[in-house]
Amino acid sequence: MTPLRQRMIEDMQLRNLSVGTQRAYLHYITGLARFYQTSPDHLSLEEIREYQLYLINERQYSPVLS
Numbered sequence: 001m002t003p004l005r006q007r008m009i010e011d012m013q014l015r016n017l018s019v020g021t022q023r024a025y026l027h028y029i030t031g032l033a034r035f036y037q038t039s040p041d042h043l044s045l046e047e048i049r050e051y052q053l054y055l056i057n058e059r060q061y062s063p064v065l066s
Contacts (some may be wrong), residue, residue, distance in 0.1 A: 004041050 008029065012022045032051055033040050040048075055061040 002039070004039065 005026070008026070012025060019024070027047055030051070032043070032048070035051055036043060036047060046066065052063075056063050
């Protein structure tokens with residue numbers, strides 16, 4: 001397991017996220033890494049923004065509202 005993945009899991013545990021939510025988040029981060037073919041820790045905020053737009057516009061996912 002990579003240090004980044006381990007840190008993400010620990011942070012999700014600290015936030016008391018359910019196992020199912022943790023699994024889903026890891027799934028989507030894996031998709032991000034595959035899309036750019038690099039580790040997420042090498043991506044800029046702009047690249048993450050572009051990926052979110054890709055999911056909304058191309059994959060027809062619903063936008064996350066905060």
